[in-house]
Amino acid sequence: MSELTTRQQEIVWSAISLIDEKGIQGLTIKNLAARMKFTEAAIYRHFKSKGQILAAIIDLFKSQTQSILTEKKQSTKTTPELLEDVLITYTKMFEENPAIVSVIFAEEIFQNESALKNSLMDIIESNEKFFNHIINQGQKKGEIRNDFDSMLAATSILGTFRLTVKKWKLNGFKYSLLNETKRLLVYFRVIFS
Amino acid sequence: MSELTTRQQEIVWSAISLIDEKGIQGLTIKNLAARMKFTEAAIYRHFKSKGQILAAIIDLFKSQTQSILTEKKQSTKTTPELLEDVLITYTKMFEENPAIVSVIFAEEIFQNESALKNSLMDIIESNEKFFNHIINQGQKKGEIRNDFDSMLAATSILGTFRLTVKKWKLNGFKYSLLNETKRLLVYFRVIFS
Amino acid sequence: MSELTTRQQEIVWSAISLIDEKGIQGLTIKNLAARMKFTEAAIYRHFKSKGQILAAIIDLFKSQTQSILTEKKQSTKTTPELLEDVLITYTKMFEENPAIVSVIFAEEIFQNESALKNSLMDIIESNEKFFNHIINQGQKKGEIRNDFDSMLAATSILGTFRLTVKKWKLNGFKYSLLNETKRLLVYFRVIFS
Amino acid sequence: MSELTTRQQEIVWSAISLIDEKGIQGLTIKNLAARMKFTEAAIYRHFKSKGQILAAIIDLFKSQTQSILTEKKQSTKTTPELLEDVLITYTKMFEENPAIVSVIFAEEIFQNESALKNSLMDIIESNEKFFNHIINQGQKKGEIRNDFDSMLAATSILGTFRLTVKKWKLNGFKYSLLNETKRLLVYFRVIFS
DNA sequence: GATGAATGAGGCTTCATTCAT
DNA sequence: AATGAATGAAGCCTCATTCAT
Numbered sequence: 108m109s110e111l112t113t114r115q116q117e118i119v120w121s122a123i124s125l126i127d128e129k130g131i132q133g134l135t136i137k138n139l140a141a142r143m144k145f146t147e148a149a150i151y152r153h154f155k156s157k158g159q160i161l162a163a164i165i166d167l168f169k170s171q172t173q174s175i176l177t178e179k180k181q182s183t184k185t186t187p188e189l190l191e192d193v194l195i196t197y198t199k200m201f202e203e204n205p206a207i208v209s210v211i212f213a214e215e216i217f218q219n220e221s222a223l224k225n226s227l228m229d230i231i232e233s234n235e236k237f238f239n240h241i242i243n244q245g246q247k248k249g250e251i252r253n254d255f256d257s258m259l260a261a262t263s264i265l266g267t268f269r270l271t272v273k274k275w276k277l278n279g280f281k282y283s284l285l286n287e288t289k290r291l292l293v294y295f296r297v298i299f300s
Numbered sequence: 301m302s303e304l305t306t307r308q309q310e311i312v313w314s315a316i317s318l319i320d321e322k323g324i325q326g327l328t329i330k331n332l333a334a335r336m337k338f339t340e341a342a343i344y345r346h347f348k349s350k351g352q353i354l355a356a357i358i359d360l361f362k363s364q365t366q367s368i369l370t371e372k373k374q375s376t377k378t379t380p381e382l383l384e385d386v387l388i389t390y391t392k393m394f395e396e397n398p399a400i401v402s403v404i405f406a407e408e409i410f411q412n413e414s415a416l417k418n419s420l421m422d423i424i425e426s427n428e429k430f431f432n433h434i435i436n437q438g439q440k441k442g443e444i445r446n447d448f449d450s451m452l453a454a455t456s457i458l459g460t461f462r463l464t465v466k467k468w469k470l471n472g473f474k475y476s477l478l479n480e481t482k483r484l485l486v487y488f489r490v491i492f493s
Numbered sequence: 494m495s496e497l498t499t500r501q502q503e504i505v506w507s508a509i510s511l512i513d514e515k516g517i518q519g520l521t522i523k524n525l526a527a528r529m530k531f532t533e534a535a536i537y538r539h540f541k542s543k544g545q546i547l548a549a550i551i552d553l554f555k556s557q558t559q560s561i562l563t564e565k566k567q568s569t570k571t572t573p574e575l576l577e578d579v580l581i582t583y584t585k586m587f588e589e590n591p592a593i594v595s596v597i598f599a600e601e602i603f604q605n606e607s608a609l610k611n612s613l614m615d616i617i618e619s620n621e622k623f624f625n626h627i628i629n630q631g632q633k634k635g636e637i638r639n640d641f642d643s644m645l646a647a648t649s650i651l652g653t654f655r656l657t658v659k660k661w662k663l664n665g666f667k668y669s670l671l672n673e674t675k676r677l678l679v680y681f682r683v684i685f686s
Numbered sequence: 687m688s689e690l691t692t693r694q695q696e697i698v699w700s701a702i703s704l705i706d707e708k709g710i711q712g713l714t715i716k717n718l719a720a721r722m723k724f725t726e727a728a729i730y731r732h733f734k735s736k737g738q739i740l741a742a743i744i745d746l747f748k749s750q751t752q753s754i755l756t757e758k759k760q761s762t763k764t765t766p767e768l769l770e771d772v773l774i775t776y777t778k779m780f781e782e783n784p785a786i787v788s789v790i791f792a793e794e795i796f797q798n799e800s801a802l803k804n805s806l807m808d809i810i811e812s813n814e815k816f817f818n819h820i821i822n823q824g825q826k827k828g829e830i831r832n833d834f835d836s837m838l839a840a841t842s843i844l845g846t847f848r849l850t851v852k853k854w855k856l857n858g859f860k861y862s863l864l865n866e867t868k869r870l871l872v873y874f875r876v877i878f879s
Numbered sequence: 880g881a882t883g884a885a886t887g888a889g890g891c892t893t894c895a896t897t898c899a900t
Numbered sequence: 901a902a903t904g905a906a907t908g909a910a911g912c913c914t915c916a917t918t919c920a921t
Contacts, residue, residue: 114901130411132325136895148897149902157895213408214470218323228470231463259487262467263460270424270459277407277421294452298491307884329912341914342885350912500880516797518711522916534918535881543916599794600856604709614856617849645873648853649846656810656845663793663807680838684877693905715891727893728906736891 111163115153118143119163126164127206131216134161158220165226168211171200172230176237186245187299191292193237194268198288201272208276212269235261242299251299260299267291304356308346311336312356313399319357320399324409327354351413358419361404364393365423369430379438380492384485386430387461391481394465401469405462428454435492444492453492460484497549501539504529505549506592512550513592517602544606551612554597557586558616562623572631573685577678579623580654584674587658594662598655621647628685637685646685653677690742694732697722698742705743706785710795713740737799744805747790750779751809755816765824766878770871772816773847777867780851787855791848814840821878830878839878846870 111119121142125134136157140147154160179193201208210216211230217223238261246253271291275284304312314335318327329350333340347353372386394401403409404423410416431454439446464484468477497505507528511520522543526533540546565579587594596602597616603609624647632639657677661670690698700721704713715736719726733739758772780787789795790809796802817840825832850870854863 128411130408131323132412135893137893145901146903147895148904151896152901209408209411213406214466215323215402215406215409218319218321218402219325224470231467231470255487255490256483259483262463262484263456263487266460266463267456268459269463270455273407274424274455277417277424290449290452294448294456297448328910330910338884339886340912341887344913345884514797516794517709518798521914523914531880532882533916534883537917538880595794595797599792600852601709601788601792601795604705604707604788605711610856617853617856641873641876642869645869648849648870649842649873652846652849653842654845655849656841659793660810660841663803663810676835676838680834680842683834714889716889724905725907726891727908730892731905 112153115163118150118153118160119167122160123164123210124206126216127209130209131213161217161220161223164210165217165223168207169226169230172233175200176233180237180240186241186248186250187292187296189241190238190264190295194264194288194292195285197268198272198284201275202284205276205280208272212273231265234265237261238264245299264295305346308356311343311346311353312360315353316357316403317399319409320402323402324406354410354413354416357403358410358416361400362419362423365426368393369426373430373433379434379441379443380485380489382434383431383457383488387457387481387485388478390461391465391477394468395477398469398473401465405466424458427458430454431457438492457488498539501549504536504539504546505553508546509550509596510592512602513595516595517599547603547606547609548612550596551603551609554593555612555616558619561586562619566623566626572627572634572636573678573682575627576624576650576681580650580674580678581671583654584658584670587661588670591662591666594658598659617651620651623647624650631685650681691732694742697729697732697739698746701739702743702789703785705795706788709788710792740796740799740802743789744796744802747786748805748809751812754779755812759816759819765820765827765829766871766875768820769817769843769874773843773867773871774864776847777851777863780854781863784855784859787851791852810844813844816840817843824878843874 118139121139122134125138125142129138134157136147136150139160140150143150150160154163175193175196179189179196182189182192184192211227214224214227217227235258239258242251242257242260242264245251246257268288268291271287272284275282275287311332314332315327318331318335322331327350329340329343332353333343336343343353347356368386368389372382372389375382375385377385404420407417407420410420428451432451435444435450435453435457438444439450461481461484464480465477468475468480504525507525508520511524511528515524520543522533522536525546526536529536536546540549561579561582565575565582568575568578570578597613600610600613603613621644625644628637628643628646628650631637632643654674654677657673658670661668661673697718700718701713704717704721708717713736715726715729718739719729722729729739733742754772754775758768758775761768761771763771790806793803793806796806814837818837821830821836821839821843824830825836847867847870850866851863854861854866
């Protein structure tokens with residue numbers, strides 16, 4: 108939550124790209140220092156420990172998610188438009204910075220540190236709640252069918268989107284994620300109406 | 301692919317539970333030996349390297365998946381029943397052995413070793429193809445609506461199931477996964493008809 | 494000194510070729526067992542310890558040297574002919590079994606075990622004494638010049654021959670050692686007359 | 687080739703003395719760290735790997751040899767004097783630092799690492815070429831007899847010197863190497879004139 | 880004679896971290 | 901802010917050897 112210095116931000120992003128490239132096992136202070144082009148000891152000027160770097164990574168994602176959701180919540184769009192809006196926003200974020208994907212959808216990476224695992228769970232929950240909320244609203248407004256549980260639909264949207272993004276990553280970002288997301292949105296529009 | 305000795309199987313399952321408990325970083329030869337109650341060196345009588353243990357883990361899941369899918373493929377049930385059958389089978393497998401979940405849905409863990417990552421991708425693909433196949437059949441038989449792409453539906457089923465299972469795990473297996481899966485199946489039955 | 498069984502001889506020769514190929518560090522029980530196509534434990538049926546295998550290697554060379562020298566000592570040839578005879582005999586031995594070279598001229602290999610180091614020194618000394626003897630005889634008989642110390646000449650012959658053989662080995666046995674030895678003999682014949 | 691820091695030099699010399707005392711098998715990171723009175727891990731601040739320590743050892747000898755030969759090459763002495771000068775220089779070097787002997791004449795030690803073995807071969811060759819050169823010059827100037835191949839004489843000088851030094855070492859440096867070298871020089875002076 | 884399983888010591892190397900400068 | 905040197909723990913793995921079968 109606390110503000111990061113420029114240097115700290117650089118370190119956090121280096122850490123993210125390191126995880127992206129080499130997995131969590133590749134995130135070592137040595138690798139990090141090499142990428143930052145300074146000494147291992149210097150890292151400790153900026154973060155008290157490796158754990159705090161991990162925490163900063165999660166924090167970054169948490170606040171990014173929060174700010175996106177907070178903004179969208181105030182929208183006056185119809186349910187399908189709003190769903191579209193959110194998923195496209197995430198999609199663009201991932202396309203701009205694919206390294207994020209390797210961390211944000213990989214709860215297993217943080218198995219060790221339960222505080223971090225909880226934070227990632229919070230992110231999942233925030234998204235689910237948001238989707239639940241808009242689908243529920245849509246059902247009330249009659250914009251989408253109301254013969255199913257909105258919470259299950261929320262899980263379905265998030266789960267499907269996650270797998271779509273993960274496949275994109277596992278395939279080496281070869282194709283456009285935006286296209287996939289759009290196809291997905293068409294699918295949900297059909298399914299939900 | 302090769303058959304495992306009893307000892308090798310014990311080691312593989314110890315490794316899985318270790319990953320489950322402490323994450324991939326907790327899977328060390330030292331931890332593994334301690335859990336097996338013998339020496340680190342003894343591990344190497346049974347596996348040539350740590351990498352081969354990881355490979356054996358993946359292999360296990362791959363062949364389990366394959367044998368489930370092969371069996372179900374010969375079923376003569378209706379599409380919704382078949383879908384139900386498969387997901388329930390997986391659910392029971394996870395409930396019997398929750399540790400599996402920590403590995404089978406965690407592609408990031410194997411970022412390093414691309415052969416293993418590919419194997420996990422194969423598992424995803426096998427499942428997707430299977431779901432695609434049965435939905436497609438269902439659409440042809442008129443058992444489920446056919447105004448959407450069956451492949452997207454397959455991704456949706458798998459993605460939703462994965463997230464459901466992962467949430468179950470992140471919540472410490474507190475509640476019954478079987479119940480969740482059943483609710484999910486009801487949801488899909490509604491959605492698809 | 495003790496007689497070796499057939500199996501023991503096989504092991505000794507495998508050990509020699511292992512040292513030849515990979516250096517003393519390559520002589521491990523595991524490697525040895527692999528080469529013999531049986532188990533590590535099986536080695537211990539035939540030798541009580543690795544040290545005894547090394548001892549057997551040295552013993553082999555020692556007795557080979559001794560038997561060659563003993564035989565030649567009874568010769569009635571002239572000094573130059575006798576010198577020629579001995580060096581050619583060694584040369585043929587090395588050409589038939591180049592692996593020997595890697596061990597017999599490499600005292601450093603046995604730095605650890607001083608008993609073995611002493612044995613190798615004995616081999617050097619036996620040869621030197623033999624050469625000293627025949628040169629001395631030759632000088633007395635007037636077959637070779639007598640204005641130098643025969644012991645120094647002996648060291649010179651042995652040292653020059655050793656380096657010649659070692660160069661042959663370091664060059665990968667590419668050329669004929671026999672030719673080199675013959676050129677050497679011509680050189681000594683000129684020098685000594 | 688690159689310059690060594692003071693610490694690196696200390697480590698290199700510790701390594702040489704370790705090989706001298708216990709053979710190549712005694713050169714372990716643990717032993718080296720103990721001798722340096724610091725941690726094993728600390729070694730890795732100064733050398734990236736054990737291999738680089740070995741390489742530094744060879745490099746040291748290579749450049750020492752080169753600088754000796756380069757200096758002597760510019761001498762205007764007569765052939766016998768020059769030969770004497772070089773061998774005495776080497777002798778003093780060995781007497782000052784007997785540990786060198788255990789490494790510089792022990793090509794077998796580096797059987798594994800062919801780059802290092804080649805470097806040692808280069809040292810042999812440099813010396814041989816140098817001896818060949820001065821003998822050849824001597825023969826042209828009429829300072830030494832010219833009825834033999836100068837290259838064979840070079841091998842003979844080097845081989846004899848090597849064996850003399852090695853015997854000195856095998857005998858535990860009990861006697862004066864300088865005396866032996868001087869006797870050798872007398873021998874060669876007689877032989878070559 | 881030979882195997883399979885195991886051990887304890889030790890191999891090289893990397894880890895996160897600290898501290899004096 | 902940053903470096904260089906160091907540490908102790910731990911990483912993976914191989915060593916020679918033993919023992920029950």
